[in-house]
Ligand SMILES: Nc1ncnc2c1ncn2[C@@H]1O[C@H](COP(=O)(O)OP(=O)(O)O)[C@@H](O)[C@H]1O
């Protein structure tokens with residue numbers, strides 16, 4: 001098969017304008033496809049990791065935006081008494097934008113020592129000591145830091161909030177890296193006098209043997225008689241429902257992704273068909289020289305496969321590069337989905353483009369293989 | 381026993397209501413080392429006969445046997461394999477692959493044979509030497525003259541050491557001088573390399589280089605006697 005590689009490559013090179021146009025078209029479409037897949041991956045990570053499954057979020061009943069959920073801070077003590085609960089962390093959430101946005105800034109205010117136990121954060125720069133001791137200090141997720149150009153030692157302001165950056169952290173959970181953690185009291189204070197003793201949500205960590213759903217029901221049951229009723233869900237479910245507006249959009253983006261794949265299919269199929277019809281006589285000559293119809297079929301498939309694979313690799317690499325450097329995050333209501341380049345994404349882009357390439361070649365290749373030698377030879 | 385045995389071979393085409401029967405129960409034997417020329421007016425079925433011998437077309441009736449292989453009963457894929465190993469085809473318009481160099485064009489048919497790279501290289505070099513184009517190995521077809529292109533086509537047809545080489549008006553689109561050169565080349569290949577050659581031509585002068593001259597008319601083949609050949613020669617000179 002590889003003996004004929006020069007023939008295939010030189011054929012593509014001969015029509016470089018056509019080849020380049022097709023390859024770049026495929027690249028753009030596969031780029032978009034990878035982005036869509038990446039959003040989906042980010043969403044899956046958000047709802048399926050261990051933390052999302054084993055942590056509960058207590059929120060005010062029937063409230064969605066963090067600004068509208070107001071729970072007493074001392075609910076934490078009541079929740080701690082419930083069997084299965086290991087630890088409760090009160091969290092005040094502040095976001096610059098409650099609607100869907102590509103550049104969302106989310107502050108989580110919580111007691112630093114609790115945060116340190118609850119989350120698996122690693123400081124890339126700065127130190128915990130400063131963060132714990134200074135009221136208006138904050139540690140900033142790596143992604144936000146990259147996006148906003150924030151580094152340790154600076155101060156960072158947004159809206160009426162100004163914090164001193166005590167460090168930048170990384171986390172194995174990508175969406176964590178879109179957060180800015182600060183002191184609970186500081187954030188409560190910034191929200192005004194009536195925010196003292198009030199938090200947005202309680203984050204509940206469970207003992208190893210506890211059933212999350214049972215504990216969640218117990219919490220809501222217990223707090224029903226309190227001043228504010230609550231809804232408790234697993235963190236994953238909570239985040240998914242918070243993002244429900246976005247989910248529709250993502251669902252729609254799916255179709256966009258499939259449409260892109262369809263676009264590549266028809267683009268490459270068209271180019272290959274044109275190339276085959278240009279060479280009806282040439283294929284008849286090859287057959288006369290002793291090339292089997294089956295090999296002609298494979299040669300055409302190789303051509304369409306290569307076109308698609310080139311384009312796909314370009315699009316995939318571009319997507320991975322932008323996802324890696326761009327630190328993009330889409331989010332709503334204080335919850336963000338992180339984009340992250342992944343091996344899975346790279347494989348997906350490559351495999352999808354290769355298989356689309358093979359598929360796109362089927363019709364042209366069948367046509368080429370069925371060429372009736374004598375008729376084709378008598379063409380001018 | 382003959383190298384090529386054609387028995388009872390018929391082929392017809394229908395064009396609307398009209399039925400054309402270019403070959404009617406043709407019988408013909410061609411022996412190893414023969415150089416056969418096939419003449420006849422345009423449209424009499426000369427190409428059709430070559431195509432049937434090459435197995436790129438199917439007859440309505442009869443058989444073609446080459447070196448004990450009944451070509452007319454092979455499948456398309458079997459025919460392709462058979463042609464790769466046993467048949468060289470020289471086209472009227474050379475039909476070189478434009479994206480490949482002279483060397484690659486000549487190498488193309490033997491890529492299909494189980495040969496090592498070194499052996500392929502030797503064969504290509506020999507074939508190019510035989511047609512006098514060793515110094516054009518890296519040229520592309522568009523960089524060659526018509527006569528050179530045809531010589532590359534001839535090198536491509538002999539590189540696999542086929543049992544039979546067929547040529548369909550190999551000088552048909554060349555000027556007088558180049559066509560003479562190509563004729564001399566074909567004659568030399570037949571005499572020096574003992575290549576069995578079947579050449580279609582409607583040029584009686586070109587036919588002179590053959591050892592046997594056949595005439596196709598009204599669907600039947602007739603061999604010219606030596607007397608007839610002599611007269612034909614006088615007429616043409
Ligand atoms: N595929 C075909 N369909 C219909 N008629 C054909 C076809 N091929 C050849 N013919 C007819 O058969 C006759 C012989 O053709 P051909 O062998 O090409 O003649 P020659 O090579 O002697 O000029 C011609 O009349 C031609 O029109």
Ligand SMILES: [Mg+2]
Nearest residue numbers: 426427428548
């Ligand atoms: Mg003809």
